[in-house]
Amino acid sequence: MIYNKTGKWGLKLPAVSLGLWHNFGSEDSFDNARRVLSHAFDKGITHFDLANNYGPIYGSAEETLGKVLKSDLYGHRDELVISTKAGYDMWPGPYGDGGSRKYLISSLDQSLKRMGLEYVDIFYHHRPDPETPIEESMMALDQIVRSGKALYVGISNYHPKEAKEAMQILKELGTPCLIHQAKYNMFERWIETEGLLDALEDYGVGLIAFSPLAQGLLTDRYLNGIPEGSRITHSKFLTEAALNEKMAVIKELNNLATKGLGMGLSELALRWILRDKRVTSVLVGASSVEQLDKNMSIADGKELPADAIAKIDKILANG
């Protein structure tokens, strides 16, 4: 595994990190979740990413991690970077959603209990809340670090204008922003076009790219139909319509990967993201050890040739 500096800061993250959004909830197989997590750590994936509402049911991915920590990994706590977040809906009423100090601090207390931890390494505000001044959310993050419940803080899904405001406030408070977590893959390039990467670079903040495989679309998962148990069959976040809309481009990209470059489509998709040195880590999901192994194969630092990057741009532009 390769470890990259997070922006200008001293914390290094693995080039491939593992997220527990899907596949680690109470409705999923605990044995499989335990296998994937232990395998990930054995292979050098030192960073696991969570949020209060990962499951289903909400909170249960944190409980799964807590159980695996207890049985297998707690002795390695200082070799792990564990993150969690709050910002989306978590519990009923006005204090279980958004960006208030009330929500962020009480949510982190609940997350720590579910995971059996005294602190997380990174705590994120999961999304900007139009009803709460950014100042209030950032003051809560500052307080969280000062109280020892998180070592670092980050923001997620903040577009450049809000991100700059948040990073500036955190800087002035003396708890600088470590990292931004944003969706980034061949199909979703707003962080390039809206200038988020440039803004993060100015502040020395790292970028971790979530859904780098477009939830499985940028892999061989759906090339021959929709497999039983695949994300499209059970998650509202990935639809058959999205697959149909992208199928022609997916096939072209797959041809380029397999016939032109001798690699799988997932490998091409992940290497493409890491072509930009401002990206600290790709944050993948995986429903099996086999998928994770494929995704980790990119952690050898090999770069894509420039002509392959140009061909990808052309395929995406025509699609």
Ligand SMILES: NC(=O)c1ccc[n+]([C@@H]2O[C@H](COP(=O)([O-])OP(=O)(O)OC[C@H]3O[C@@H](n4cnc5c(N)ncnc54)[C@H](OP(=O)(O)O)[C@@H]3O)[C@@H](O)[C@H]2O)c1
């Ligand atoms: N901050 C935010 O708002 C936010 C939002 C979304 C996600 N995230 C974070 O990002 C993490 C990753 O997101 P994601 O799960 O959407 O990432 P992703 O890597 O784009 O998609 C993961 C899914 O793709 C399929 N897959 C992965 N590797 C594969 C391979 N080598 N071959 C074939 N199929 C493969 C699996 O689908 P099957 O399940 O069908 O096997 C897997 O569940 C989340 O767990 C979470 O930590 C953050």
